[in-house]
Every structure is written in C-alpha cells, then in structure tokens.
Amino acid sequence: QVQLVESGGGLVQAGGSLRLSCVASGGTFTSYHMGWFRQVPEKEREFVAAVSWSGGTTNYADSVKGRFTISRDDAKNTVYLQMNSLKPEDTAVYSCSAAERPRGMGRTPRDYRYWGQGTQVTVSS
Numbered sequence: 001q002v003q004l005v006e007s008g009g010g011l012v013q014a015g016g017s018l019r020l021s022c023v024a025s026g027g028t029f030t031s032y033h034m035g036w037f038r039q040v041p042e043k044e045r046e047f048v049a050a051v052s053w054s055g056g057t058t059n060y061a062d063s064v065k066g067r068f069t070i071s072r073d074d075a076k077n078t079v080y081l082q083m084n085s086l087k088p089e090d091t092a093v094y095s096c097s098a099a100e101r102p103r104g105m106g107r108t109p110r111d112y113r114y115w116g117q118g119t120q121v122t123v124s125s
Contacts (some may be wrong), residue, residue: 002027002098002114009094009119012086016123020081022096022116030054033105034072034079035112038092038121047107048094049081059105064090086123093118 008020020036035050049070050059058070069082079096097112099105106112 002032004096004098004114004116006094006096006116006119009121011122011124014086014088014123014125016086017082017084018086018121020083020094020096020119020121022079022081024077024079024098027098027100029072029077030074032098032100032114033103034070035097035099035105036070036079036081036094037097037109037112038090038094039118040092045095045109046092047109050105050107051079052105053101057105059107061107083121086121088123088125090121091123092121094121095119 003026006022036048037045039045047061051070055072067085072079095118096116098114099112
C-alpha cells in the first residue's frame with residue numbers, strides 16, 4: 001500500500017510559478033509510474049502529466065505542454081510538478097497518483113491505483 005502526500009499549492013498571480021511535490025511512502029517508489037491530475041468542482045478529474053517508473057518517459061496534457069514539467073527524485077521518493085506561466089484556468093485541486101508496474105503509464109484516473117488527498121492551486125487574474 002502506497003501513501004501519497006502532496007504539498008506546494010497556494011495562491012499565485014497569472015504568469016507566476018508554483019512547484020508541487022508529492023512524497024510517497026509504504027512501497028518501492030521505482031515500482032510505480034507517477035501522475036498528476038487536477039479537478040474543479042462538478043467536473044471530472046483531468047490528466048495533467050505523468051512520468052514513467054524510470055523517469056525516462058513523460059507525458060503531458062496539451063493544455064499544459066511547454067508550461068509544466070514533471071520530474072521524480074527516487075532518492076527522496078518524490079515526484080514534482082513545476083508549473084510556469086500559470087493561467088486562471090489552471091485553478092484546481094491537484095492530486096498525485098501512482099500506477100504499479102506492469103501496468104502502463106496511462107492518462108486516465110482508472111489507470112492509477114493510489115491517490116493523494118490533493119493540494120489547492122488558485123491562479124488569480
């Protein structure tokens with residue numbers, strides 16, 4: 001069983017940056033592909049980015065490509081989401097997730113078994 005705890009959310013002006021962190025415990029970190037999703041009230045959870053277990057492959061939603069960067073530090077059991085050039089439409093609760101190999105690195109919530117509680121990101125215009 002993997003536990004995931006996010007941090008780093010907050011309030012930022014449009015054009016600003018934030019870095020989210022997600023620390024994993026209770027499992028072997030390199031056994032998992034890691035993903036970030038976001039959700040706003042009354043909408044479905046939306047894929048943001050994912051990184052493979054090795055860190056060698058990343059995948060991004062079109063809406064964040066070129067602005068967000070996902071990375072992982074296996075020594076710290078941590079996955080990061082660097083968010084630059086933030087827009088008001090990026091406002092959401094951001095959650096990290098883990099998918100255990102041999103499952104693939106997917107883009108839908110059902111591809112991921114473990115979830116954190118989420119951290120709020122608010123971008124003001």
